[in-house]
Amino acid sequence: MPVRGDCANGDGDERGDGMATDNWAAQTTADELAxxxxxxxxxxxxxxxxxGLSGPLGGVxxxxxWLCAAAGARVAVVDLDGEAGRRAVEAIREAGGEAEWFPADVTDSASVSEAVGKAxxxxxxxxxxxxxxxxGGAVPAFDIDDDEFDRxxxxxxxxxxxxxxxxKPHLRPGGSIVTVSSGATEGRGPTMPYTIAKTALEKLTVSAASTFAPDGIRxxxxxxxxxxxxxAARGMSEEQRELRRQNxxxxxxxxxxxxxxxxxxxLSDRARWVSGQVLAVDGGGFAMKAGTGAAGSAPK
Known part of the structure; x- marks a missing residue:
């Protein structure tokens, strides 16, 4: 499946900012790492x-x-958002790959089981x-009710x-699973439910690696x-963005x-001897610089 470069032309549906949704895939897959x-x-x-594909900046x-399809895999796109799911499938198919969308509410066991089974x-x-x-939101863990914490x-x-x-029951020896966590797990600031959940996810990941190793699954x-x-784009000014980059x-x-x-x-066989790891992809970490005015930085 070739990697698309220049944005396609077309009338497509429009967002509030005037960008046609049929350009989203072309825009995000123009990245040199695609x-x-x-x-x-x-x-x-x-x-x-x-x-699913839900915006011009794409998503993880x-x-x-996209990368799995480009490598020749057939892809089951699981997403609750039907428009985003169908948009992703269309982009992959237009580039020569094979994909299908399967709806699922990941907070519901029956829905997840059905989606996996159909795939x-x-x-x-x-x-x-x-x-x-x-x-999830940024409200401290001790300032929310049970329902929000559970959500x-x-x-x-x-x-x-x-x-x-x-x-797991459908995976073959040589199979691979990857979860996506957050650098928030390393923070020592006020406890957020999001941080707690992602920390638990990392423990689940490492534990699953040990549990599934005898079956040849990484x-x-x-x-x-x-x-x-x-x-980030929804709630950050250019000044804040630059300050964050510097740090x-x-x-x-x-x-x-x-x-x-x-x-x-x-996920690939290049990592065939890698399992039970949580790899930080963070530019070396968030290191506050003196004089930036950022929280936790040294005074001028």
Missing amino acids: TTDGIRMDGKVALVAGG GFSIA VDRFGRLDIVADSIGG VMQLNFLSAWRLIKFA VNGVRVGMIWGAF VALQTEGNVWDIASAAFFL
């Missing part, structure tokens, strides 16, 4: 939860789905599983547990740093493709 670099997954089937899930029925096997589901745990932790639970995680993507150790800004490339490697 390539497989010779890694092949021919004959394999990959299931990517959260693999869509980027993983296996459609493609006949399952070799690769990637979970990119996540999200964040469901979305960021139990969703992955369900996916792995129902996918499990790894990717810990996401402060990348530029749809979430990354490498003083560069990552995006969804940096994360997806790492996940893609871990």
